[in-house]
Amino acid sequence: MIIRDLLQLGYEKIEEFNKERTAAKLLLSGLLEMSYSDMFINFDKEITNEKAEEYLELLDFYVLENVPIQYLVGSTNFYGRRFNVDERVLIPRPETEYLVDKVIKKLPNDLKVLEIGTGSGCIGITLNLEKNYQVDATDIDEDALAVAETNSKINEADVNFIQSDLYENVKGKYDLIISNPPYVSETDEVEDSVLFEPEIALYSDYFGTMHLSLIILGAVKHLNDGGMIILEHGHKHGLYIQMFVSHFIPEYRAFTLKDLQGKYRYSVIRKRGSVWKRDK
Numbered sequence: 001m002i003i004r005d006l007l008q009l010g011y012e013k014i015e016e017f018n019k020e021r022t023a024a025k026l027l028l029s030g031l032l033e034m035s036y037s038d039m040f041i042n043f044d045k046e047i048t049n050e051k052a053e054e055y056l057e058l059l060d061f062y063v064l065e066n067v068p069i070q071y072l073v074g075s076t077n078f079y080g081r082r083f084n085v086d087e088r089v090l091i092p093r094p095e096t097e098y099l100v101d102k103v104i105k106k107l108p109n110d111l112k113v114l115e116i117g118t119g120s121g122c123i124g125i126t127l128n129l130e131k132n133y134q135v136d137a138t139d140i141d142e143d144a145l146a147v148a149e150t151n152s153k154i155n156e157a158d159v160n161f162i163q164s165d166l167y168e169n170v171k172g173k174y175d176l177i178i179s180n181p182p183y184v185s186e187t188d189e190v191e192d193s194v195l196f197e198p199e200i201a202l203y204s205d206y207f208g209t210m211h212l213s214l215i216i217l218g219a220v221k222h223l224n225d226g227g228m229i230i231l232e233h234g235h236k237h238g239l240y241i242q243m244f245v246s247h248f249i250p251e252y253r254a255f256t257l258k259d260l261q262g263k264y265r266y267s268v269i270r271k272r273g274s275v276w277k278r279d280k
């Protein structure tokens with residue numbers, strides 16, 4: 001069978017189950033280890049029956065059981081780079097990519113950065129490579145750290161990984177503390193595909209606020225003068241963070257910002273009246 005015909009079979013299966021059409025080409029390009037453009041250039045190339053069967057079987061896992069396509073392919077794209085992903089780590093989301101893009105475009109160079117809860121390593125590795133930031137990246141989960149370390153190697157980044165429950169094994173001070181922590185509440189409804197992702201990456205007590213609160217409180221003694229905390233959070237957490245900061249660390253101020261869908265999904269927390277070292 002040629003690539004074109006196999007992809008057509010994939011599209012038909014996807015349509016039958018009313019799923020994301022792009023999944024068919026994402027899975028096939030991943031399986032053939034070809035970029036989309038290489039795949040389309042080689043549309044008339046023959047592939048083995050075994051590969052074709054493997055493709056259709058994997059596609060069944062997607063359409064029938066909702067296994068995320070990125071886990072089936074074993075990788076995803078984040079800020080133009082390939083990151084390996086499997087059931088040990090959360091699949092990086094476009095909202096996180098958007099946040100990282102804002103950091104890259106708006107913050108100065110040469111910052112010392114701590115990322116808490118690195119998962120696949122997508123945030124820390126991208127900031128190291130795009131901004132040359134000196135990054136320490138933590139995760140409580142050794143399995144997740146193993147994935148992040150592999151991703152750091154394949155992308156030729158220079159990130160220091162630390163196994164740590166929040167700040168437990170963190171010694172230094174930083175200009176930026178950034179985190180996309182677990183913030184889903186047990187009471188939230190989640191899509192079926194999310195059930196394949198690690199619970200430790202998703203859920204946080206007290207309606208999803210526990211990790212956010214502990215990261216904010218602990219940051220105070222790990223921030224350099226003029227430093228900042230940047231958090232990704234649920235769309236219902238913005239007001240909570242504003243009140244938490246003004247009550248527990250009133251010398252700081254939280255600004256809550258919208259994502260591309262217009263939802264309040266990020267907070268920037270900074271000491272009132274502070275400026276970057278290099279702005280002084």
Ligand SMILES: C[S@@+](CC[C@H](N)C(=O)[O-])C[C@H]1O[C@@H](n2cnc3c(N)ncnc32)[C@H](O)[C@@H]1O
Binds near residue numbers: 120123140182
């Ligand atoms: C929502 S995922 C974010 C992963 C990645 N940074 C991203 O944005 O795609 C949260 C990560 O925090 C880690 N985590 C959970 N509890 C933690 C804790 N107490 N200390 C450090 N990391 C923790 C999880 O293992 C998971 O990798």
